Amino acid sequence: MAMQCKKCQGILEVARSCRRLRMRCTRCGHEFHLHEVADLLDEETEELLARYTVLIYD
Numbered sequence: 001m002a003m004q005c006k007k008c009q010g011i012l013e014v015a016r017s018c019r020r021l022r023m024r025c026t027r028c029g030h031e032f033h034l035h036e037v038a039d040l041l042d043e044e045t046e047e048l049l050a051r052y053t054v055l056i057y058d
């Protein structure tokens with residue numbers, strides 16, 4: 001199950017920019033802070049995010 005954008009139901013993907021992580025919508029381009037979509041995280045995404053432990057979690 002993919003993570004869905006709260007605005008347009010598009011698919012969210014992990015986006016790295018500088019030292020920050022965001023979940024970006026592939027449809028509308030909106031970027032969500034991780035805490036905004038924390039309730040939507042699936043196992044696959046959590047594992048992906050776990051690889052970025054050196055990055056700032058803001």
Ligand SMILES: [Zn+2]
Pocket residue numbers: 005006007008009010025026027028029030
């Ligand atoms: Zn969207």
